[in-house]
Amino acid sequence: MSDTDSFIDEVTEEVRRDRLFKAMRRYGWIAVLAVIAIVGGAAWNEWTKAQARASAEAFGDDMLAALSAPDGGMRVAALSDVEAPGDASQAMIDLLAAGELSADAPAEAAERLLALADREGIDTVYRQIAMLKAVSIPGSGLSIDERRNRMEGLALGSGVARLLAEEQLAMIEVELGDTGAAIERLQQLVVDAEATTGLRTRASQVIVALGGEMPGNPSGEPANE
Numbered sequence: 125m126s127d128t129d130s131f132i133d134e135v136t137e138e139v140r141r142d143r144l145f146k147a148m149r150r151y152g153w154i155a156v157l158a159v160i161a162i163v164g165g166a167a168w169n170e171w172t173k174a175q176a177r178a179s180a181e182a183f184g185d186d187m188l189a190a191l192s193a194p195d196g197g198m199r200v201a202a203l204s205d206v207e208a209p210g211d212a213s214q215a216m217i218d219l220l221a222a223g224e225l226s227a228d229a230p231a232e233a234a235e236r237l238l239a240l241a242d243r244e245g246i247d248t249v250y251r252q253i254a255m256l257k258a259v260s261i262p263g264s265g266l267s268i269d270e271r272r273n274r275m276e277g278l279a280l281g282s283g284v285a286r287l288l289a290e291e292q293l294a295m296i297e298v299e300l301g302d303t304g305a306a307i308e309r310l311q312q313l314v315v316d317a318e319a320t321t322g323l324r325t326r327a328s329q330v331i332v333a334l335g336g337e338m339p340g341n342p343s344g345e346p347a348n349e
Contacts, residue, residue: 179209187217196224215240215250219257226261234264241274252278252285259292272296287319291327298334307336315339 183206190202203221208214218240225233237258241251255278258264259271275296278289290313297306310327313319319327331338 183207183209183213187220191220196228200224211246212250215243215246215254219250219254222254222257226257230261230263231265234258234261234266237261238266249285252281256285256288256292268296268299283318284320287313287316287323291323294327294330298330303334303336307331307334311336311339 186206187203190206191199193199193202200221203217203224206217208217218236222233222236222240225236237254240246240254241258243251255274259266259275272293275289275292279286279293281289290309294306294309294313297303297309310331313327314324314331328338
């Protein structure tokens with residue numbers, strides 16, 4: 125390489141450096157802000173996670189303390205005082221409180237459960253559980269028509285809630301003396317591919333108790349009695 129070429133390369137390199145320094149002086153603050161934003165965002169994310177974790181732990185501790193009260197009435201009162209961090213947490217409180225009330229105050233328990241079932245903004249699973257529990261409480265004070273209407277609506281859905289609603293509808297038919305319809309509904313539950321073992325067992329036992337015939341299960345074998 126000649127001295128001329130070496131000189132040109134050195135000059136070119138100096139020009140590049142000069143341009144880079146000028147760009148850094150002009151736009152360097154953007155890079156600094158970007159770094160601050162990234163670091164700040166990461167710190168905020170970690171703080172938010174820590175706050176959520178602390179809130180969940182405090183909620184769990186409060187729930188355990190409430191459930192450790194010596195009698196049902198005190199447990200219900202303690203649960204009512206627990207501060208729920210969100211809608212799902214409040215739904216859990218209501219379900220547990222209703223469970224404590226179901227033995228001594230079934231009507232109040234059913235009322236609380238139906239209020240949860242009709243509440244807007246709650247996950248469907250909590251509303252379905254509340255409705256099923258309300259209808260299944262003995263002495264709830266709910267009329268047969270109300271119980272049937274709610275279960276018929278739930279039976280139009282899918283999953284386990286549908287099957288449990290069908291089971292409750294069969295119990296209502298037994299209550300009305302329509303054993304034929306009850307047996308037929310329970311037979312459908314026994315052969316339903318989505319039915320759990322526990323549900324099939326309960327349905328089979330009621331069929332036998334009502335004098336009905338056992339259907340084959342989905343595998344073609346006789347259902348367990």
